[in-house]
Amino acid sequence: MPEWDDREIIEGIQNPDKDDKAFGMLLEKYQERLYWHIRKIVIGHDDADDVLQNTMVKVWRSVGNFRAESGLYTWLYRIATNEALTFLRQKKKRTFAPWVDVEQKISESLESDAWFNGDEIQLKLQQAILKLPEKQRIVFNMKYFDEVKYEQMSEILGTSVGALKASYHHAVKKIKAMLGED
């Protein structure tokens, strides 16, 4: 599969005719990466599919306003992160009673999730991650699984590198404690 150049994709999708080919190139290059990023936040496949679709619809509609200085990758990740967090907040309001912890519900459903292929320790790790505060969870996922650089993460999340390092440090400490390490 060819790796499309971001500049070529941007030029294509910013065309007034909304070039379907260029948008197809964008999907081809980023859909899978964004899916995994979203999936680690919302956990369930169906939810991740909904959020990815919402993200891409938003990208399609607002691509005319995109300013190239922030980088396509950064822009897409920012939209995907916001959409995933919005989705979780809406789910909290919609599905569960206010006293029920939505993350706890997701954590419990993970054990019976048909699309969870992990073993026991992977399940424990995911359940530990779900107990982290929202921001620490995102930072941990991006650093631990995707090895995103702090500078890039800073652009996506709009947080300083120092704060991100501190968040990751706290997240690792908590997860180690939850997994019974140290």
Place this chain on the structure above:
Amino acid sequence: MNKDRKKTDLQQKKLKEHPFGVPEGYFESFASRLQERIREEESSHVPVRRMVIPAKFRIAMAAAVVGLALISYSIIRINATGNGANGSFPEMALLEELQVFDDDRYLYDLIDEMDEEMNEEEAFAVQAIEYLAINDAEMVLLFE
């Protein structure tokens, strides 16, 4: 030893792998499903015209109403003073305000005239005669 092994647990390569799966062909079919959704949304999108009154316009309307009220009030004030009721003849205005009617006004005029021409005793006599005349008194008897 056991502690050292545990400490490396989070660094296990297996843990860093995604433990999630997706239905077969999911990524291959995503683009077509998305394009279908976009097409559906675009075709079903009917622009709704709403009566949205911008805040600026509402403020302008309120200002116009207040302005109109002030102008009307000013005009009424100017006309009222211009008619002379209060401006040109202040004493008449005072009488009107005190709800003094024609008969009483006559009395006032009379008093004014008396003030100018007669002393107090004469004035009293004139007033008394006037009063008795009004009440049909027998003037002859009185003067006798």
